Amino acid sequence: MINLDNAAAARLDAKALEAMLPYLTGDEYLNPSAAYLPALAVARKYEAAKNQIASLVNASGNNLIMTSGATEANNLALSAARGFAGSAVLVSPFEHPSVVASAAHGCGSVEVLRATPDGFVDLTDLAAHVTDETVLVSVALTSGDLGTIQPIREISEIIHRTRQERIKRDLRMPIWLHVDASQGLEVLEVNIARLGADMLTLNSGKLHGPKGVGALFVAPAMGINLTPLIYGGGQEAGMRSGTENVAGVMGFAEAVRQIAKHRKATFRQLQEYKTELRAALVESFGAGVVFLGNPKKQLVSHLPISFPDYDAERLIFALENSGILVSTGSACAARKNEVSPALRAIGATDEVIAGSLRISLSSENSCREIPRIISALRLALTDENRAI
Amino acid sequence: MATMQKNKKTVVLGMSGGVDSSVAAVLLLREGYDVRGVYMKNWSKDLPSMRCPWARDLADAKRTAVRLGLPFEVWDFEEEYRKSVVDYMLTAYADGETPNPDVMCNQMIKFDAFARKAFASGADYIATGHYARVSDNGELMMARDAKKDQTYFLCRVSSDVLRRTLFPVGELLKTEVKEIAASEGLDAINKKESMGVCFVGEANIKEFLREFLPAEAITTGRVVDIDSGEVMGYHDGQLFYTIGQRHGLYLTSDLPYYVVVKNVNDSDIFVTHNLNHPNLWTRELLLKNVHNISGLDLESGKYFIRVRHQAPLVEATFDAVDKKIIFADDQKMVASGQTVAFYSASTDGVCLGGGIVSSDGNSTK
Structure with a gap:
């Protein structure tokens, strides 16, 4: 089986699993909140793991709220925008449904920003839409569908200037930037201070850590008031009650360690893969294949393509018969039979959208797979699999 | 080729x-x-x-x-x-x-x-x-x-x-x-x-009906024991219940109860613990919209009848004038709106058509 859909799920790193076991079946299964010393030792390791995870974006573990995944982290981030009279939220056209759907609940008016045809948030459109009511801007680090790396620094600059300008006018309405960094950190090096995000979502499952673990980074001293989604024993500074998922967090931390250790090698490996696969696609299908998004600012792990006029879903089914897993749009969009908002936003034609495939790689992919992918695609591109 | x-x-x-x-x-x-x-x-x-x-x-x-x-x-x-x-x-x-x-x-x-x-x-x-x-x-x-x-x-x-x-x-x-x-x-x-x-x-089906029927069409009310007059519980909408239904009733008793009467003009549903209650059984069914697969009218005479999917075929006589089926034996009550299928009495396994149980005259005996 060849997995070209690593953005949907990445295999748990063997070392991450190993790091989890003492907290599951070993003696460190204890509740970190308990009073006895062995539990305190677990609590200390938990805090160290949070620091390790935070190091992924050069932040401190104290500023992380561990969650049950990126969806919860995104929901928690959006809670910052609630409770303001007449507030407005701006979201990029590349957001995960957990951002958009959460924003639709009590965050005031929600506007989706325009995209440029090559797959980025339109900065002019952003500047035009930031008003005195704007309290939160949410932009994913990368487009899940296109892999395009968003101009977060430029966006945070705009927000920073807006903030300063509001203070000068004695306007008390805050404005924050939330960045969903669920995807891309396997190959991108990110420094939270340089990025300028006030909140940032992390996702274990996409980084070869255990699924069901995520985190929200919240910048200190920015006046961000979150409303907990879950109340109870007051864990995670009261922001996320429930006994800590110690094993999950340990696994995430180890996955982060492995990512950082191998990032350069992974980058080179995927870059080589992507270059070769792209060349092979052009050689085999010529103008029949379309590449989406600006390749210069695109994750090396992502190769979004389209075979216009074909029905991507049929191609997926045909490719799975050849043992190749690939998705169209984002996994969630495909299941609901809805067109990817990102592809719509960049102005892709109906034909291009219909035939769009998202290839997403991880360190597990090897260039040796490419000939098999090409021959499987040749088999899949039959008249029966054209869109009607 | x-x-x-x-x-x-x-x-x-x-x-x-x-x-x-x-x-x-x-x-x-x-x-x-x-x-x-x-x-x-x-x-x-x-x-x-x-x-x-x-x-x-x-x-x-x-x-x-x-x-x-x-x-x-x-x-x-x-x-x-x-x-x-x-x-x-x-x-x-x-x-x-x-x-x-x-x-x-x-x-x-x-x-x-x-x-x-x-x-x-x-x-x-x-x-x-x-x-x-x-x-x-x-x-x-x-x-x-x-x-x-x-x-x-x-x-x-x-x-x-x-x-x-x-x-x-x-x-x-x-x-x-x-x-x-x-x-x-x-x-x-x-x-x-x-x-x-x-x-x-x-x-x-409940959610579907709630979504698409006007709220006033869904009348809630009491569930009453038809034999004792005792209130056994409350129901969340009369139209969700069918004569003969046993499950889905939220009652004070642990014993099995069956719906015997629901009357569109009254919000109560009546139930019984007596499986022999006459309303649970019928010898006749009045039909409407009788359909013949061949396109001709179904003639009066003997047929095998099936009153629900996978139910056994039972003998009955059909009166084409009154559109009435008379069963050879008592049958469990079939709710109005349900389909009864006709099968040939002479040729094995031939399905001839089907009618819809009419709400007139079938709800009580």
């Missing part, structure tokens, strides 16, 4: 994503037909507990078509379905009846709108994954697998369409269908049993 292609008969196969229609596709291909797969999109609206109820079925059907190399299309019958099945269902429920949407869907959509579109597009035949057979002269025959026979659901289609209909799995036992699915590697795709339900399962 070209001449061979020409001689091939074209079949438009309704593919539901279930194992039966998928195996039907395999069988038709083995017979040498030119098969075109079609998914009938009848309902795409979200329900409160069900997002995109059709997406999964469509994906399964499409995946099967790709696997078998069939051309595949989605045909949209949402408008027809809304008019002839959903509106019919809502009206019937609002009138206190318990309609059967599957029977209506077969009559109005699969063996009418779909068939007409298929024939208009040049198909020689339509095919579905139903367990049924068609005789040489267009009669509807019970399936070889008596346990899976679905002629009850098909009792209101017409022989004009049946003459051009193929039921490839009708000659097979379910176990054989499963074996074929496994041998073709389709078993992993078509896991779920095809229940014949068009778009909402039994469990969701």
